[in-house]
Amino acid sequence: MYKQRSTSRDTCRRPRVVIGADCLGRLEALAEGAIQRNPDLADRLLDEIGRARIVPAAKLPQNVVAIGRAVTYRDETTGQDKTVIPVYPEEADIARGRISILTPIGVALIGLAEGASLHWDTRDGERRILTVLHVASQDYHESLEAQ
Template identity: 45%
Template sequence: MEMRAEKKQPAIHLIDEEADALTNLAIGVADSLPQVSELLLVEIGRAVIDSRETIPEDIVTMFATIEFIDEANGASRSVQLVYPKDADISAGRISILTPVGAGLIGLREGQSILWPDREGHERRLRVVKVAQRAPDA
């Protein structure tokens, strides 16, 4: 029996309050952003839920800064994952409601995921480094 490892998604972890907030956000944009809403809901559904106190430091959470590589072209990017109201691509803050944002949430340093981009092409994104940041007050 042949295993298709490239289709198997890595285990992900989410903080309980963030999982609740992201579920509400995804449901709220189901009509306007159906693809991202569905992708995010699937990710939330398969996640291991942790408390803020017990989630490992190397997990991508909201407001974390993530260095990742797009393995299709070798491009390395560093972005902060934020809620839509805080997004500013020119400042390196990407919304959780983008395909990349929805793909990175919950991943751990060293993990990669095969994920669709805005055009529907699959890309492999690999997390290199995660730096936790507290949300702005």
């Protein structure tokens, strides 16, 4: 009988996810609203929310990806680094690096800490590994208010 050999990649746990309580209701509503349009993505977001540790906004660590915080990540498949800002769908502007939380990369990044790596699937169904390199401590909403 053939026994599949497990590798560390097969048994690798998904990284921890931490979400601020101030975003929780909005994220759940977005996921539920997307169930008809994009059930796979909605399910992924609900899954991430379900396994997340929810903390008061003031206790959300500065090195954790959150709505409005710029994040630099590396696509380990291509070796490219990219900086984006996860935002709510109505604020998305790819030309300015603002990606909707309702995209595969937005769902993959939310709640991850610096140094975390995970597998994610592109819109084309390609599996990649992504690593969070840096999270900006100030979100872009605060920087706009300061101007």
